[in-house]
Amino acid sequence: MTRTAEGPSFGDTVAVFARIGFLSFGGPAGQIALMHRMLVEERKWLDEPRFLHALNYCMLLPGPEAMQLATYAGWLMHGVRGGLVAGLLFVLPGALVITVLSAVYLALGDLPIVAGLLFGLKAAVLAVVLEALIKVSKRALKGPVMAVIAVAAFIGIAFLKMPFPLIILLAAAAGALLHLTAGEGKATLPGGDPVLAPPAPEWTRPSMRRFAGTTATWLLIWFGPLFLLSAALGAGHVLTQEASFFSKMAAVTFGGAYAVLAYVAQQAVEVHGWLMPDEMLTGLGLAETTPGPLILVLVFVGFLGGAGLSGLEPLAGGLAGATVTLWFTFVPCFLWIFAGAPYVETVRAVKWLASALAAVTAAVVGVIANLAAWFALHVLFGTVGEARFGPFGIPVPDAGSFDPVAAIIAAGAAVALIGFHRNMILVLGLAAVGGLLARLVLG
Template identity: 75%
Template sequence: MDATPPRPTPSFGEATRTFAKIGLLSFGGPAGQIALMHKILVDEKRWLDEPRFLHALNYCMLLPGPEAMQLATYSGWLMHGVRGGLVAGLLFVLPGALVITALSAIYLTVGHVTLVQGLLFGLKAAVLAVVLEALIKVSRRALKNGSMIVLAIAAFVAIAFLKLPFPLIVLVAAAIGALLHFAGLAPAGARAADQADLVYAMPEWTKPSARRFFTTLSIWLAVWFVPLAVMWLVLGPAHVFTAEATFFSKMAAVTFGGAYAVLAYVAQQAVEVHGWLKPDEMLTGLGLAETTPGPLILVLVFVGFLGGARLSALAPLSGGIAGAAVTLWFTFVPCFLWIFVGAPYVETVRNVRWLASALAAVTAAVVGIIANLAVWFALHVLFGTVGETACGPFVLPVLDFGSVDWVAAGIAAGAGLALIRFKANMIVVLAVSALAGMAWQLA
């Protein structure tokens, strides 16, 4: 067996700088963020090889919460243990959290200013191109043979037109992948031995340890639930901050399938039960989250900000910032728990062939899920009115072609041409698109 040259192990400082760059550039939702991490960590730096990256991705796809943020945490953990995972995860979330908190404050105070509306309009159209570019890249990586392509298409139909729940699609895909292995039809990548495991010794912290398991579990459960218990005792269960902490703790445990899977429920609860938002403001928050770096689930920070601003006894901005901080804490602390407790055990099953085949099938199904998100986003960017109609077991979109936003379509097409055809810098494309949106609103 030929041994490939060892990949350089980055210093903690170099890894920190790289994950800071990823956090600042992580636009475009999970598809774009995963593609960005693959490009930097696998293609450019070569700190992770392709099998390890995809294995980590498959695990993160099965977890509740933002898969891209958890993938960044997992990658940092592989390199430098808990401190590496903590830094990678925080740097992935904090830039976007700060931006969306600032945008929430602007919305609260000057939300109807024409220039602000134009900036969001242009960015939203450009992000559509970013998502489509990332979908192309992820598809090329994950769909290695005909069976994987069929799985991706089936997953797309299941979630887009049959409205089947994401966890069910993932479980069925995993079962199909395992059956493909026993039938001798698994993807080549799932059948091949991972030579890197045979050449390089894995760090000590990646190996399972009962003592480390219980210590890590105890620490992160305390980080999650002790502040929640204090808020219940000091503020009472009816206080807006306690209600937000409780609500978003529940969301952190059930958000399988990413932000889109729970937005309808969050919107209904936040508007009708808690009164944190007005009926149309969830779409405003979604637009802000789509155009900021970091995971789309940061839309919850917008929800928490407005709830704190409107219902706490503090001044609006102070209450909003406090509400955003509470939301951020109880949404993302559980993500570190899932990774630091589970990752050592996930690493031990990387060479179990049938399981590798099952996870490869999950990756293919996730391509279909991401394609559905791209279509959903495209419809809501390009059409002013999007309805639904039932056709037997299928739920099909109903489009009002008279509501097509040709300006948004033009900005999206220009951004797509720049990104996909000419490989332009993404930040430059987003900036130009924002300027175009502001110019159109002023005109």
């Protein structure tokens, strides 16, 4: 591969990020490890401090941190065009696959073979979420205060039905208040000193003029289509609702896909009626088996929501819904990187902000715990009701609807993933086959 004095050639950058996009299985941890190996260890396009510096910034942002890290790395090498290419190549292969799988599900989901495969896949997804909960807990719950915030977040979203954005805001406020009350500047971010190897490209230096222009451009790209949809179709149209809903998601999805899925499930299933609870599990299972960020599960949600449009064929409506969801989920990611990256040093120096974001990460643990509980109830029980105790809503499963086969598959997947650290794609595949065999044998 060719390399100029300033860094890799644009063609080599495109080729490498295309490869990353097609190989980025395994969730954020695996995707970040893949980029580290290809960009830092093998090609040495970024040194270790610079890579970790970029990663730390991306972990502070709403949205998929791995996709934003790819965008940041491309931006470091070739400015906006490099960031666009890197980010798009990270997302589009998986988006295409999940859209095709959504269409197959819409057309063939009722077939016994497909239903059996999806049954096993959904059961295994419970183990995947539990594994994510364990990993995030170990990283985020540093001390009893963070554990209290996590428990409070779980109670808030699980039993009080508090909106996810409100929980995030309250956690951030609590973290900032704790720091200011303590009066100590000890809050730091992992990854070592943010040393940028000279010479730094011109576009990486802060500029208020560039910041204003970049922000205005990407806000127009983000919200312009939303206004057009609202004007053309009306605020109550499904596509307009999806555009508005996923725009909000893009601004509050701190903690990655797992953190926001419980809120998305609540809104998409219970409020908008775009899909059923078990279909949310199906979408997550499909997203786990495709390359790209896990938050591509939202494309499945948007596809099914659009498939119910009146006046359009289900496939055409689904494609429209998937396109709208993809646009409003990922366009904001480019805004965060292109406008904010030059000011990363300023952000990292604000100690109270670091404390606030540490509290947000702790709250994310509680949100993921709620997601795990929600998935467990809908995987293991066919019927789940609710009992009210004042402001609290407690889910109550029907014991007679317990599914022992789903429990066996979920337990087996958990042992394989958490106990023996087996490859996730292999575990999901075996679970799908197990579900098919169970359906064929037991009916």
